[in-house]
Amino acid sequence: MKVLVIGSGGREHALAWSIAKSPRVSEVVCAPGNGGIASVARCVNVNQKDLGDLLRVVAAESPDLTVVGPELPLSLGLVDELRRRSLAVFGPTRAAAMLETSKSFAKRFMQRHNIPTAAYAVCSSHQEALDSLDLFHLPVVIKADGLAAGKGVLICNAKKEAEEAIEGLFNGKLLGSIEESIVIEEFLEGEEISFLLLSDGKHAAALVPAQDHKRIGEGDTGLNTGGMGVYSTDEMVDDQMRDWILHHIAQPTIDGMAAEETPFTGVLYCGLMMTARGPMVLEYNARFGDPETQAILMRLESDLVEALEACVEGRLSDTEFRWRKGASACVVASSEGYPGSYTNGRVITGLEEAARVPGVQIFHAGTSLVGGELLTSGGRVLGVTAAAADLRTALDLAYEAMKKVHFEGMYYRRDIGYRALKKK
Template sequence: MKVLVIGGGGREHALVWSLLKSPQVNEVVCAPGNGGIAQIARCLPVDVNSLASMVQVVEAERPDLTVIGPEVPLSLGIVDELNRRSFRVFGPTQAAARLESSKAFAKEFMQRHGIPTAAYAVCTTLDEVREQLNHFTLPVVVKADGLAAGKGVVICETRLQAESAAAEMFSGALLGTHETEIVLEEFLTGEELSFFALCDGKHAAAIASAQDHKRVGEGDTGPNTGGMGAYSTDGLTTAAMREWLTANVAQKVVDGMAAEGNPFKGILFCGIMMTPRGPMVLEFNTRFGDPETQAILLRMQSDIVDLCNASIDGTANALDIKMHPGASVCVIAASGGYPGKYASGKVIEGVADQADKDVVVFHSGTAIKDGQLVTAGGRVLAITSMAPDLRTALDLAYARLAKISFEGMQFRRDIGHRALG
């Protein structure tokens, strides 16, 4: 079968890599792809912010299956458009993707369906923010309602900081887009967990768990990013906790969305905080996460095509999703200055001489320019490894990373530190 992947980051490189391992697949095409994806699959230009552009590529290629990687195409309704044209597509509809594209919708949905989450208030004006802040203790979390590539969450230690963050979100100064709604949220403490479930409109099936590292600096300091690294191990959750999260979060989402007339199909990424009061949902993503996907797909034994088909056909409950035992880790090499301003076009050295089968260098933001591999994004490479234990997996990833260089390269040296004590 022929599969088309929409997107061009590290998550999409991992998806293409995983799809190519399937005996059911004889061709993978990626639009737009990147410098690394182009080495293993045919890449096509596309504007992922344009429905017409994406539909045109699918119509021209006529794939047996289309897999949507990023959140923006989902929020624009690419799945709806392809369904209307009778293409098989993996991912949620525009209405179902609101669980990610609108933080306000997600919070109100959780309240309606009894899904545990932090106390919150949805505000549409700065005056409303000032009024609602009286009901919160500090620190308080200020969230942009819309998509913000992982950068729309500000933890505020003072009331002034919270008002300032809200003002910058409303004005567009913080994210470049004017928010019409922002969410104030109770600050939760505990271990964070990314829990992934496969959904088919009726059933939710647990895939795996991972832990992301959002802050740019070591020791979880500095501004939030799209993710500086992640790891996945069997020990992140117990079997009992996986069952609880599946039943009390993922399945409740599937049931609630179906009851409201918007069946949820695809990947449900549940960002969970393991608080002293029990697990609580921080956010939902309605697609594979990045960089968690790189770590999880390296561990996945099951054929990813089977997951896609089960989601589309409503048979997720019949699927036995298997993961390799042990641990996997993903370390992001990012451009200097990220998540702020950074320069692109820096020549990348040391990626080609890859021999270790337990380490895969996925490309997040790269391009080929004049025959050379260069940087083309904030997050540039995702060095991903698998081993029987986390320490060995980390050693493998960092040893591989030591052979790679580009001007301004930055990365965290403490991925997985919480699990290692």
């Protein structure tokens, strides 16, 4: 069968890599892909912001299954259009994807269905937000309502800082676009967990958990990013807690969406805070996380394509997952200046030597292949990922490989997984 993957980042490289391993797959096509994805899939040009161009590529390729990676094509309604054409597509509809594309929708949805989350206020004007701010204790969380590439969440420790965040979101200076509404939330304390699950609209099947490192600086300091590294271990969530999350958060979310006549089919990312009051939802994403996908798929031993097809065909309850025991870790190499402005076109060297480190797979996030040379073409450039029997070994392998890679201005955090290692 032929599978088309939509997207161009590290998540899509991991998806294409995992899909290509299926004995049922004869060809993987990625639109638009990147310099690394070209090693496991045929890449074709597409404008991911243009629904018409996305539909053109699907029509030209005639895939047996289309897998939508990023959030933007979901928000454009790509899945809706492909379903109208009776084409097999993995991902939620535009209405179901509102769990991610609208923070206010997600908060109100959780309130309607008694899903544990932080206290909040949705504000549609600058003044309403300033008035609502007085209802919260500091620190407080200020969120852009719409998509913000992982950069629309601000934790404010002082009232003036919160007021400046509110002003920056409403006047467009903070994210480059004017927000029509924002969400103010109670600050939750605890450990963050990325809990991903597949759904066929009725059933939920959990993937192995992971923990992302959002901040640019070591010790979780500095600006928020799309993710600077992630790890996954068997110890993160025990069986009892996994079942609690499935029965009190995951399945109620799927049931609630079905009850509201917007069934959720695809992968649901539940960003959880493990608080003293129990797990609480920080946010939903309506697609695979990045870089969580890299670490998670390194541990998947069963056929990913079979699971994706089961979601599309409504038979997920019959699907079994097999996972590699132990741990995996992904360390992201970024361009100097990220998450702010950065320079593209830097030559990347050392990848072949790095890939020879046992247990390591390098996923490309922002690279391009020009004249036989791999060049940087994004803020997050590479995700050096390793799997091993334990977290310390997985991290050692990832960092050993990372030291062999070079491009001008390369930056990566050297403390991924530090909290878990400290506990041990």
